[in-house]
Amino acid sequence: MLTVWGRATSSNVQAVMWTIAELGLESERHDRGHAFGGLDTPDYLAMNPNGLVPTVRDGDGAPMWESAAIVRYLAAAYGDEKFWPRDPAARVQLDMWAEWIKTTFAPHFGMRVFWPLMGKAAGGPDALDTSIDALKPLAIRLSVRIGEGPYIGGQSICFADMVIGVQLYRYYTLDFDRAKTPALDAYYARLCERPAYREHVMVSYESLRITK
Ligand SMILES: N[C@@H](CCC(=O)N[C@@H](CS)C(=O)NCC(=O)O)C(=O)O
Incomplete structure (x- = not known):
């Protein structure tokens, strides 16, 4: 347990x-x-x-x-072999994207886009627009990597999808100008079909809004 x-x-x-x-x-x-x-x-x-x-x-x-x-x-x-490849050389090809989203995409999106849109001071009049623009190449980079997918590792969902996919609910449900990323859009749509994603990730974040 x-x-x-x-x-x-x-x-x-x-x-x-x-x-x-x-x-x-x-x-x-x-x-x-x-x-x-x-x-x-x-x-x-x-x-x-x-x-x-x-x-x-x-x-x-x-x-x-x-x-x-x-x-x-x-x-x-x-996890089984598909969820956690035992071969380190195969696994690192997935893990580097998990690490990348956690250390590159998520801090930028979270601190500079999500929280300002949720009411936190953005640090200057143009700061939010600049941050939204700077997020676009990151989303495009991820989209290119996902490609046809359907998941980051191909046919089966794996540990790296957990770290990557969790970022996407807020990314896609907040109202801001996103990059054009058809492959990432399709990946997110596939995640939204998964009951476990819907239950645990597609959770309202309204209670986090900063109102003062
Ligand atoms: N790098 C840590 C970050 C943990 C973290 O910042 N957690 C936030 C929530 S996402 C937190 O505990 N915030 C304080 C709170 O919820 O009161 C991780 O991935 O677990």
Whole structure:
């Protein structure tokens, strides 16, 4: 049994919950973070000294944090060869895109586009427009890589899709000027057909809107 601490509106929690669901694993999730609080207690900090979500325990195992590391753990521990290729040379071709979206696309999209559109000060009158423009080549790069897909690794969904796909619900549902990326659009549409994606990733983020 996996225990997950973290609110359903956190994209990092969503990546973990989506992976758990795709792998058909049993889990229980406890709301923590944002309006739920609970990240600064000694007990929580003993599990995750960052005071962030998600935190996960697999049975009596040591607590894990960092969502992409947790996705990789789950994939390696419970995924089949398609979900977690055992050949490092094959796996890195997928993992480099998982790492890229987490370290290149997501920070740019999250901090410079998502949060300003959700009411956070954008840092100057043209900052949001500039950031939206700068996001376009990143989306095009990912779209070219996805190509016909249907998934990042080809015919079967894998661990890297969890890290990549979790970013796309907000990307496609916010109202802003996106790059023309037919292959990425089709990839997102395929993800939206997956029950586990719909349940764990297509979650309203309205409660995160900053109103003051
Ligand atoms: N790199 C970490 C980032 C964790 C993180 O920033 N989590 C956010 C939610 S997405 C958080 O805990 N925010 C504080 C809160 O929810 O109260 C990961 O991928 O797990």
